[in-house]
Amino acid sequence: MTTWNLSTQHPLIGAVAAEWTKLWTVRSTRWLVCGSVLLMAAPAPSAGLTLANNNEADGLHTLYKPGDVAGGTAFYMVQLMVAALAMLMMTAEYGTGSIRSTLQWVPDRGRLLLAKSVVIGAVTLVMGFVIAVVGVLPADLPLGRYSDVQPGRVACQVAAIAVYICLSSVFTVYLATLIRSAPATLTTAFLVMAVPAVMQASGIPPLVWTSQYTPAIGGRNFIMIDTGPYPAPVGSAVQLAWVVGGFFAARLVLDRRDA
Template identity: 45%
Template sequence: MASLTGLQVHGKGKGSGGSGAAGRGRGGLPGAVAAEWTKLWSLRSTWWSLVAAFGLMGLMSAILASSTAANNTNDLTGDDQGVVAVSGVAVGATDLVQFVVVALAILVITGEYATGSIRTTLQWVPPRGRMLAAKAAVVAAVVLPAGVVLAAAGTAVAEPLLGRWGRFAAGEAAGDVLAVGVYLALISVFILGVGAVLRSTAGALTTAFLLLMAVPMLLENSGVTALRHVSSALPGTAGRHFMSGGGDPYPAAVGLLILAAWAAAALALGTVVLRRRDA
């Protein structure tokens, strides 16, 4: 609330001496970011989403690690996966865990439309682009470190379950957990933009599921080369290439650029829609 008050002072305090200067220090984009940060951590859904993400990461990492060890020791040689990177298990678990994280990002914008509080938000921060940029900055600032810790937790869970079938190298693990954090941050910013366009939690979640999992899988399994190229350009596929270190059809850096382009495009479209529609 203090940050919101700062925005009000900024709006009324131009040319009013010392108090106006203080208001200007708390206004603009920094003030909007501070307000969004306060709002995010005041919501119970934020805490529940993070707890759920950690719980699901631990569960999925345990399942994947146990499955790998079992496949390597059963009588079916076709199941053998050999020695795998321990941190790679956490990367694999991210396919499902990401939907809990993007739900948090979606609610940052669609939750306000559902309750009508978006009108108050726009009253305090009238420039639509600034408001969405502030939300994106806060989402990225929360999700990136949370994603790193999530991947580290998944790695810690998988290591004892893999046993001799797990390979742990500090440099490789550090790269994997950082990649997961960056991926989750960018995909959360992307889906925030989608939420700004659709203004619906259900619609944004459905779009996330389609673009991150369902459509890429369908296109990859179609057997049509052109459709596989389309799949490679989707954010979910690009993110997997980035987290897995690249390979066919492009290196990890290209996957990161594609993912960043999707995030930037979604924010730009969200800003345009916000400016053209009433709250």
């Protein structure tokens, strides 16, 4: 009788299984997953309450979309913690030297990168849905009569937040492959998010235009749906293009550089 061995018949599945095991056998993964959810849930009610109080104080009746409140929280706060989870898939191995064993087990470096991408992408996609839900609902309740709930839009924004967090985490894996150092990778991930926002705030037309095609601003426009200079799907395409480019850059460096 023939035994069907997935890791033998399908090397990518074996590599994915190995990366999945490595990810979930360290305690930092659980702490970062739980911390990301809490970081999203904790400020959401206060953000909704602040907006409602501002309306009351100013005598306004501005309606706010809870998905926008959650999207802003996900963009400015949660993604760095998710980036920390993603970067550890590479920087931890370089830090301990276990990358040598990994490359012996999976000598095809493109397959290795793809396996890490599949694992962190799947984990953070699910995380993203959870994070979005725990951000939308607590933000909506304090808004009260100032809440403009549009179920279709909320559903789209929950999905957009999940996709944005997923793509950001995969991109961070490629950054970590290029940089190797955990502090430098996290600093770069922060700059990738912060610098385009500064460029937009500068008001200088060339900088503003350039910032619109960075992964951070493309992703933010995708989350906010109708606030960007281009349709929301274009924002996702911009972010995806950076992810694809990051994969090929990381593959090139990983092929040419010693472990």
